[in-house]
Amino acid sequence: MHEHVFVLSPDSQRQWQNDWDEDARVADAVARLQVLVDSGVQTIVDPTVDGLGRDIPRIAGINEQVPGLHVIVATGVYTYADVPGYFSSRGPGALPDLPEPMVDLFVRDIEVGIQGTEVRAAFLKCAIDHHGLTRGVERVMRACAQAQRRTGVPLMVHTHPGKQTGLDVQKVLAGEAVPPSAVLLAHSGDSADADHLQQLADAGFLLGMDRFGIDTILDFEGRVGVVAELCRRGYAASMVLSQDAACHIDWVDPELLPFLPNWTYLHVQRDVVPALLERGVTQDQVDQMLVGNPRRFFES
Numbered sequence: 001m002h003e004h005v006f007v008l009s010p011d012s013q014r015q016w017q018n019d020w021d022e023d024a025r026v027a028d029a030v031a032r033l034q035v036l037v038d039s040g041v042q043t044i045v046d047p048t049v050d051g052l053g054r055d056i057p058r059i060a061g062i063n064e065q066v067p068g069l070h071v072i073v074a075t076g077v078y079t080y081a082d083v084p085g086y087f088s089s090r091g092p093g094a095l096p097d098l099p100e101p102m103v104d105l106f107v108r109d110i111e112v113g114i115q116g117t118e119v120r121a122a123f124l125k126c127a128i129d130h131h132g133l134t135r136g137v138e139r140v141m142r143a144c145a146q147a148q149r150r151t152g153v154p155l156m157v158h159t160h161p162g163k164q165t166g167l168d169v170q171k172v173l174a175g176e177a178v179p180p181s182a183v184l185l186a187h188s189g190d191s192a193d194a195d196h197l198q199q200l201a202d203a204g205f206l207l208g209m210d211r212f213g214i215d216t217i218l219d220f221e222g223r224v225g226v227v228a229e230l231c232r233r234g235y236a237a238s239m240v241l242s243q244d245a246a247c248h249i250d251w252v253d254p255e256l257l258p259f260l261p262n263w264t265y266l267h268v269q270r271d272v273v274p275a276l277l278e279r280g281v282t283q284d285q286v287d288q289m290l291v292g293n294p295r296r297f298f299e300s
């Protein structure tokens, strides 16, 4: 429900990274995604948008070589602080009363196609991290909300549960009349605070327990434990499981990756699901979190 093919910084990459080999990276991605398909996965949801190096022609070319896989792609803007420079003096960035140009751009991605392709975005994506609701974050979130209202596609919001930014999302989206059932609060699983997560689930949001393998933020026991606890409390219908992994991410120094040995596409099925079953979660609840809840999210 939350995996990337690539997370890249195209501008910085062009300035500093002299060793990018397009053919080798594409071949590596095809091989890694094929392993995922061979393990039984049919669909991944890839929330890579502006700010994360979205390149849909490249993803479509890779996907053609992995015919058993559906890659569901997104539109939106990923920022924790300011809008991208491109938008800084357009629309309300230039004059407060001007309409927000992001809304039409997002709707075009959803209804027509992305970057000149016929590949359409199936959901929206924005972010709020520990900096909270900055002007730029709020501008993007409201643009996503308005595109959600116009198209009906769901919205994924990167959140920081330690700072309880899901509550900011709740406030802004309520003001834009977006139903919480159409909203996934990504990275909820970075917190072991079951009471706070229950509060967000009670508000109607879907919770992304979606960073299994990033054990430096919350370790394996913490991540598994909070999912098992919320299942015990009756919230299996409110969670999805994922890893936020990628074939290649240029945000992380390659020398640090050995410290994240579980951060792979296969961690949930190999390690997390057995651990959940050991802790009393049922196979039905696992299926609900991996299949039923994602399906409901996109059908809503």
Ligand SMILES: [Zn+2]
Residues within 6 Å of the ligand: 002, 004, 047, 244
């Ligand atoms: Zn992600």
